[in-house]
Amino acid sequence: MAGGEQKKAGGGGKKKEVKKETGLGLSFTKDENFGEWYSEVVVNGEMIEYYDISGCYILRPWAMSIWENMQTFFDAEIKKMKVKNCYFPLFVSPGVLQKEKDHIEGFAPEVAWVTKSGESDLEVPIAIRPTSETVMYPYYSKWIRGHRDLPLKLNQWCNVVRWEFSNPTPFIRSREFLWQEGHTAFATKEEADTEVLQILELYRRIYEEFLAIPVTKGRKSELEKFAGGLYTTSVEAFIPNTGRGIQGATSHCLGQNFAKMFEINFENEKGEKSMVWQNSWAYSTRTIGVMVMVHGDNKGLVLPPKVAALQVIVIPVPYKDADTQGIFDACTATVAILSDAGIRAEADLRENYSPGWKYSNWEMKGVPLRIEIGPRDLANNQVRAVRRDNGEKIDISRVFLVEQVKGMLEKIQQNLFDVAKQKRDACIEVVKTWDEFIKALGQKKLILAPWCDEEEVEKDVKARTKGEMGAAKSLCTPFEQPELPEGTKCFASGKPATKWTYWGRSY
Numbered sequence: 001m002a003g004g005e006q007k008k009a010g011g012g013g014k015k016k017e018v019k020k021e022t023g024l025g026l027s028f029t030k031d032e033n034f035g036e037w038y039s040e041v042v043v044n045g046e047m048i049e050y051y052d053i054s055g056c057y058i059l060r061p062w063a064m065s066i067w068e069n070m071q072t073f074f075d076a077e078i079k080k081m082k083v084k085n086c087y088f089p090l091f092v093s094p095g096v097l098q099k100e101k102d103h104i105e106g107f108a109p110e111v112a113w114v115t116k117s118g119e120s121d122l123e124v125p126i127a128i129r130p131t132s133e134t135v136m137y138p139y140y141s142k143w144i145r146g147h148r149d150l151p152l153k154l155n156q157w158c159n160v161v162r163w164e165f166s167n168p169t170p171f172i173r174s175r176e177f178l179w180q181e182g183h184t185a186f187a188t189k190e191e192a193d194t195e196v197l198q199i200l201e202l203y204r205r206i207y208e209e210f211l212a213i214p215v216t217k218g219r220k221s222e223l224e225k226f227a228g229g230l231y232t233t234s235v236e237a238f239i240p241n242t243g244r245g246i247q248g249a250t251s252h253c254l255g256q257n258f259a260k261m262f263e264i265n266f267e268n269e270k271g272e273k274s275m276v277w278q279n280s281w282a283y284s285t286r287t288i289g290v291m292v293m294v295h296g297d298n299k300g301l302v303l304p305p306k307v308a309a310l311q312v313i314v315i316p317v318p319y320k321d322a323d324t325q326g327i328f329d330a331c332t333a334t335v336a337i338l339s340d341a342g343i344r345a346e347a348d349l350r351e352n353y354s355p356g357w358k359y360s361n362w363e364m365k366g367v368p369l370r371i372e373i374g375p376r377d378l379a380n381n382q383v384r385a386v387r388r389d390n391g392e393k394i395d396i397s398r399v400f401l402v403e404q405v406k407g408m409l410e411k412i413q414q415n416l417f418d419v420a421k422q423k424r425d426a427c428i429e430v431v432k433t434w435d436e437f438i439k440a441l442g443q444k445k446l447i448l449a450p451w452c453d454e455e456e457v458e459k460d461v462k463a464r465t466k467g468e469m470g471a472a473k474s475l476c477t478p479f480e481q482p483e484l485p486e487g488t489k490c491f492a493s494g495k496p497a498t499k500w501t502y503w504g505r506s507y
Helices: 002-010 015-021 034-044 061-080 101-110 133-143 189-210 257-261 286-295 324-340 355-364 375-379 398-427 434-442 455-464
Strands: 048-050 057-059 113-117 120-128 152-161 176-186 216-219 231-239 244-255 265-267 273-275 277-284 312-316 345-347 369-373 382-387 393-397 428-430 446-451 473-478 499-506
Touching (some): 034 048, 061 152, 061 286, 101 133, 133 176, 133 257, 189 216, 286 398, 375 382, 434 446, 434 499, 446 473
Parallel strands (some): 428 446
């Protein structure tokens, strides 16, 4: 079909017509209909395919390779920290799951249960892990006996199931998702506190250095922290188009709560019995959704070079009577040179598609750099490079191919971050009063406000902002605190403020 369409479209010789007739472009724009745009981009960009069970998605190789690129980085970093990988079962017995009351209350509505085997009902239903604290900790209790067994640092790369019913969205909210979850146990609170921040810094690096997304490091409120934990730290991203914050990844200090419930005790050096201090930390495939939302445009995906499966696509542009074979050979040679230099490159030598169609296709898939080779380029021993992020075109001599392409990929990576940061920063609104807060909320802002840090006040903010768009809540209290002048009052209660906190609607 595509071949026939291309013949038809090729008659006019206009790139626009090719695109139109092959039905390539997007039907929705990012600014006018963000939700529909996002759904279309992830499917047309070949990241996911919808599945016949609602809230579940097929991750296609284009998405999976991004996950693997992040995994390669993170896995090596945690191994430097002496964290070891393991794998625990997917199933949880109800008795164990219900041991930590606050914890299970937080997860109960979305736990999926296995109730049958073939035709017969199971005597005791079995839960599928929404997270693995209760799966792992009975065995921590068994393995940890004395101070020599500490610290115990385990991580698993696995899937978890949370049976969401509200607005499933690919990558952002799905009933099954991939993640890593680290679970560590220490003799002292100091060691646990230190690791919480070390891991949080790795999460910041995933977002900022790999996905080119600016994030804020901070601490969650008591209301928003991990159910059953002591405190939660997170990296928070922001989606300017929807005016919503999004929790990027979390690093929790669980304190001694789970140690108490699961009797994870050890004998310290003095021969006294103590409870361990624990952490858990995770990031998931949600990271990929945040990347699509932040960088994507009306032509499709825009992938940061560091995580893209393919960094450079080489496209032959032969004209009538041109030395087609010579151009094809030049494309193949270009790919070989770039690949040898460690750059992920491929050539699109399909003959039944016009160059214009290929441009649109690879733009939709977000490849950072396109290299075109036509008769003129062949004659001048050069190639034409086109950036996906800003459309800039530059002719490169083949003599300096590798260093020029490497330089361009670095610039693209940096520019994506800079543009995203500029857009996010433009959305930050500092408010002091409730009226200013409501106004800023209506303008889709990321709000920084002085707060008294009282749970009842936060509940009240949620109640007072409930509406079609969803309630506002605290996103995080940033570690980098602006100065809080003496006598500053909380924006919501009028009581003395103790800190600056980010507020807004969120995913």
